[in-house]
Amino acid sequence: MAERWRPERVTALAPDSASDVAGRRLAIPTPWSDIGYAHPLLWGACQGSGASPYSVVVDVSDPSYRCSCPSRKFPCKHVLALLYLWAEGRIDEGGTLSRFAASWSATRTAGGEEKPPKDEPAERTEAQLAASAARAEQREDRVTGGLAELDRWLVDQVTAGLAHTRPGAMGDLAARMVDAQVPGVAGRLRDLNRRPIGSRTGARAGGAWLDDTLAEYGLLHLLSRAWTRTDLPEALRATVRSHIGFTVPKETVLATAPVADTWAVVGMRDSDEEQVSTRRVWLYGTETSRYALVLFFAQRGMPLDASLVPGSGVTADLHFYPGGPALRALVGDTHDVHQRVRFQVDGSTVAEAVASWRRVLAEDPWLGSYPTVIRGSARLVPSPGLVDEVGDSVRLAGGATLALLALTGGHPATVFGELEARGFLPTTVLTDDGLVVL
Amino acid sequence: MTFAALASIAAVGTGQRSSLPPTGALSAYLPGPDESDPQALAYALLDSAAALAVVRRATPATAPGDPVPPAPDDSLPEPPEHVVSLLGPLLADDAGAIRLASDRAYVLGEALGLVAQAGMRLPHRLLGAALARRELRASVRPVLGARGEWLLAQLQAAGLDGVTVATAGPSDADVWERGTSEERLAWFRHARTVDPDGARAAAVAVWKESPAPFRTELMSAVAVTAAPADEAFCEVGLDDRAEGVRFAAAEALSRLPDSAYVARMAARARASIAVVELEPGAIHRLLKRTTRSLRVTPYEPDEAAVRDGLSRKLSSAERLTRLVAAVPPSLWPALVSATAAELVTLHQDEPRWELVGGIGTATLRNADATTANVLVAAGVMDPRLVPLLSTEAVLAVMSRVPPTLLGTVVDRLPWPWPQAVATAVGQQLVGPNGHQVRPDVWTLFARAVPLRLAGGWAQRLRGLGQPDGRIVRNLLRDTTSVLTVRALIADELRPFLPETSWQDTQPGGRP
Numbered sequence: 020m021a022e023r024w025r026p027e028r029v030t031a032l033a034p035d036s037a038s039d040v041a042g043r044r045l046a047i048p049t050p051w052s053d054i055g056y057a058h059p060l061l062w063g064a065c066q067g068s069g070a071s072p073y074s075v076v077v078d079v080s081d082p083s084y085r086c087s088c089p090s091r092k093f094p095c096k097h098v099l100a101l102l103y104l105w106a107e108g109r110i111d112e113g114g115t116l117s118r119f120a121a122s123w124s125a126t127r128t129a130g131g132e133e134k135p136p137k138d139e140p141a142e143r144t145e146a147q148l149a150a151s152a153a154r155a156e157q158r159e160d161r162v163t164g165g166l167a168e169l170d171r172w173l174v175d176q177v178t179a180g181l182a183h184t185r186p187g188a189m190g191d192l193a194a195r196m197v198d199a200q201v202p203g204v205a206g207r208l209r210d211l212n213r214r215p216i217g218s219r220t221g222a223r224a225g226g227a228w229l230d231d232t233l234a235e236y237g238l239l240h241l242l243s244r245a246w247t248r249t250d251l252p253e254a255l256r257a258t259v260r261s262h263i264g265f266t267v268p269k270e271t272v273l274a275t276a277p278v279a280d281t282w283a284v285v286g287m288r289d290s291d292e293e294q295v296s297t298r299r300v301w302l303y304g305t306e307t308s309r310y311a312l313v314l315f316f317a318q319r320g321m322p323l324d325a326s327l328v329p330g331s332g333v334t335a336d337l338h339f340y341p342g343g344p345a346l347r348a349l350v351g352d353t354h355d356v357h358q359r360v361r362f363q364v365d366g367s368t369v370a371e372a373v374a375s376w377r378r379v380l381a382e383d384p385w386l387g388s389y390p391t392v393i394r395g396s397a398r399l400v401p402s403p404g405l406v407d408e409v410g411d412s413v414r415l416a417g418g419a420t421l422a423l424l425a426l427t428g429g430h431p432a433t434v435f436g437e438l439e440a441r442g443f444l445p446t447t448v449l450t451d452d453g454l455v456v457l
Numbered sequence: 458m459t460f461a462a463l464a465s466i467a468a469v470g471t472g473q474r475s476s477l478p479p480t481g482a483l484s485a486y487l488p489g490p491d492e493s494d495p496q497a498l499a500y501a502l503l504d505s506a507a508a509l510a511v512v513r514r515a516t517p518a519t520a521p522g523d524p525v526p527p528a529p530d531d532s533l534p535e536p537p538e539h540v541v542s543l544l545g546p547l548l549a550d551d552a553g554a555i556r557l558a559s560d561r562a563y564v565l566g567e568a569l570g571l572v573a574q575a576g577m578r579l580p581h582r583l584l585g586a587a588l589a590r591r592e593l594r595a596s597v598r599p600v601l602g603a604r605g606e607w608l609l610a611q612l613q614a615a616g617l618d619g620v621t622v623a624t625a626g627p628s629d630a631d632v633w634e635r636g637t638s639e640e641r642l643a644w645f646r647h648a649r650t651v652d653p654d655g656a657r658a659a660a661v662a663v664w665k666e667s668p669a670p671f672r673t674e675l676m677s678a679v680a681v682t683a684a685p686a687d688e689a690f691c692e693v694g695l696d697d698r699a700e701g702v703r704f705a706a707a708e709a710l711s712r713l714p715d716s717a718y719v720a721r722m723a724a725r726a727r728a729s730i731a732v733v734e735l736e737p738g739a740i741h742r743l744l745k746r747t748t749r750s751l752r753v754t755p756y757e758p759d760e761a762a763v764r765d766g767l768s769r770k771l772s773s774a775e776r777l778t779r780l781v782a783a784v785p786p787s788l789w790p791a792l793v794s795a796t797a798a799e800l801v802t803l804h805q806d807e808p809r810w811e812l813v814g815g816i817g818t819a820t821l822r823n824a825d826a827t828t829a830n831v832l833v834a835a836g837v838m839d840p841r842l843v844p845l846l847s848t849e850a851v852l853a854v855m856s857r858v859p860p861t862l863l864g865t866v867v868d869r870l871p872w873p874w875p876q877a878v879a880t881a882v883g884q885q886l887v888g889p890n891g892h893q894v895r896p897d898v899w900t901l902f903a904r905a906v907p908l909r910l911a912g913g914w915a916q917r918l919r920g921l922g923q924p925d926g927r928i929v930r931n932l933l934r935d936t937t938s939v940l941t942v943r944a945l946i947a948d949e950l951r952p953f954l955p956e957t958s959w960q961d962t963q964p965g966g967r968p
Contacts, residue, residue, distance in 0.1 A: 399612060404519070416518075428527050
């Protein structure tokens with residue numbers, strides 16, 4: 020029998036939290052009948068609100084799935100519930116293959132639902148290439164105009180005083196940055212706009228809001244100035260372009276030299292922005308000791324790619340985007356998938372981790388956080404922190420502090436996480452059995 | 458220049474300034490502004506902000522402090538993996554298999570109790586979620602294990618797990634000394650359950666300076682846990698200037714059958730109530746009715762009776778109820794040569810409801826199950842008596858009430874229900890008149906069915922399919938889910954549970 024999924028992987032497959040909750044609510048034997056599993060097919064019938072139960076079938080190797088319910092969510096709660104039951108060990112190998120599952124499987128085998136082959140980039144004509152170049156030039160002009168407007172706006176804000184910031188002002192500017200095709204800047208402004216404006220009285224008006232806003236204004240100003248510089252090294256220029264929001268064609272990235280390794284998934288964070296959901300997955304190369312960031316995008320309400328869930332691993336070729344530090348990558352050829360990956364790593368000391376963070380900040384001052392692995396003991400007293408063997412500490416931040424304390428009991432542990440100004444945000448702990456998600 | 462100093466300038470605006478402070482080491486990298494141009498000053502500030510922001514971000518926050526000893530090893534085993542997979546969402550209060558939060562809380566409490574009975578502990582990965590919910594502390598504590606106790610100590614030492622009303626204990630003197638009124642009352646109520654004499658002494662010490670509402674709450678807490686040692690304190694309460702305190706003191710004293718207060722009330726009852734023998738007439742002989750009758754003389758209170766709570770402001774019926782309620786049912790034969798049950802069934806021109814109510818209250822105060830059963834057998838329908846009734850008596854009451862009132866009866870039954878009661882309620886719910894039963898009876902049923910029956914009832918409810926009506930379908934689904942999860946957890950833990958605990962009791966109880 021193939022390796023059973025872990026529940027975290029099912030969670031990652033859910034198109035949204037509502038579907039996940041609905042799926043887990045159905046993940047009890049009550050509504051289910053005719054369930055069974057014969058690798059790679061998993062099937063069952065779930066009694067819903069209709070007269071007859073919904074037929075559900077999942078191919079766990081792909082994964083692909085089908086349910087007879089009319090839900091527009093994909094996968095629907097019935098698929099998720101069946102996967103949860105299986106992941107929790109409540110469905111064993113066996114059972115009579117339902118007609119629905121057999122039919123679906125036969126259709127797939129016959130090629131009825133096979134995914135269309137990926138389009139090879141069509142060769143383009145001279146005219147198309149010229150039009151494309153013109154569009155690129157036009158965009159660069161728009162970006163130049165947009166960033167100039169951004170810098171003027173920043174100067175106006177600083178001249179008038181941040182204490183006079185109008186609520187929603189950054190949202191208006193973000194909209195103009197979208198028009199100017201500077202989506203990276205627009206996203207940062209929207210993030211800033213979401214923070215509640217603190218009290219605007221007194222010399223230290225607004226406290227943390229003031230500090231954070233000024234820091235972000237400074238970094239946006241730096242980005243705007245960097246765009247106007249023509250003498251930047253190529254890597255830094257690529258970094259600037261990526262923060263502005265220029266994309267690099269997938270085929271260009273895949274054409275770069277691959278970095279082959281068994282990559283452990285050491286962290287994952289989902290976020291929703293306007294109509295797009297983003298999944299940020301941190302990978303660690305168990306042989307190369309490199310870190311990589313893989314991004315997945317989906318329309319809100321649609322499932323994000325769930326092939327990389329924390330604790331699992333993949334033996335694959337990664338292709339890194341241009342820019343420094345080389346972090347963002349695409350997964351190329353995949354050679355093997357591991358539900359659980361076991362490896363050894365000597366965690367850094369706090370000083371080593373901070374030194375790495377400083378090095379990458381020197382390359383990319385706009386980077387929000389950087390993955391790292393620290394060997395240390397977690398504690399809460401006198402404040403939440405991770406203390407390494409030489410006694411240096413870094414503050415523990417984020418929502419996983421209590422889980423880290425519970426899992427490690429204050430004993431030295433190898434902890435993966437993200438380092439940033441607030442401190443260290445732990446994501447996974449490396450144990451003899453592999454990575455444990457916090 | 459520090460970032461904070463830069464932020465202060467930015468808050469006011471460079472338009473109000475003619476220069477910026479020196480940027481120190483950074484000045485080697487940053488161009489100096491043309492200070493005659495206000496815009497150049499703003500640019501210079503933004504340049505400095507960018508540089509200092511990177512410096513600021515490059516220095517992650519630290520957490521200095523002395524080393525903390527790690528957690529000791531755990532010796533208790535973890536529950537089976539299936540139980541853990543069900544406990545996880547329950548502890549996280551995720552709307553997983555069970556939709557209603559109150560159902561989840563109940564099932565979780567029961568499951569944690571079973572885990573404790575099985576001599577197991579929570580796996581380490583669930584401790585964070587378990588300790589993050591302070592309202593669960595009492596039920597989580599027995600299954601924390603060594604790691605969990607260490608983590609709790611860390612939380613408390615870090616000030617991240619302040620003393621709560623739920624965890625306040627008699628040793629938490631600070632709460633009593635400096636807490637809010639609500640916290641102090643919580644402390645007092647808790648202290649009364651573990652050190653009643655110490656708690657009473659604490660109340661006496663602050664009695665005079667405490668406001669009337671606080672004194673009333675204290676005395677009410679004493680009434681709930683009254684013991685003979687409290688008698689003197691409660692007698693003083695009868696003379697309190699606050700009516701609430703006097704009332705609560707009378708309530709407390711009436712729960713002490715050997716107290717002087719009860720003796721005084723019994724004496725008044727004997728003077729006011731009598732059972733007299735009538736000359737049997739033809740009609741009595743024909744109807745085979747008793748010739749005994751009840752004679753109630755309206756009681757006119759003197760000063761001592763007023764002190765005992767028989768105020769002149771009360772109607773004579775209210776005084777009678779209060780008087781009878783203060784007399785333990787077991788005393789009536791000695792007082793009037795009739796049992797409490799006879800008093801409410803003697804032939805009268807019209808029922809003396811105040812007498813029935815008073816005797817019911819006295820039965821409850823004295824937890825007199827014998828009298829409760831006799832009263833119900835005699836036709837008294839007082840739902841308050843249900844917790845004292847035998848299973849047979851409960852079934853008898855259930856058979857006499859219409860489906861619409863079934864909830865009123867079973868609502869007061871302690872959990873788990875006896876098997877026969879659970880079966881009877883279940884049959885009512887799935888019977889032809891099930892739709893008339895109050896919806897909350899479904900919720901009660903899901904939680905109060907004994908564990909050994911939960912799986913069977915879940916199976917039976919599943920067999921009902923999809924009945925008409927969305928409300929009924931939802932009730933059925935929720936009830937089935939709760940029963941299923943309860944049964945799954947219990948079945949997994951059953952091999953580790955003492956047989957006696959499985960057969961006769963179950964943890965959790967009524968919240």
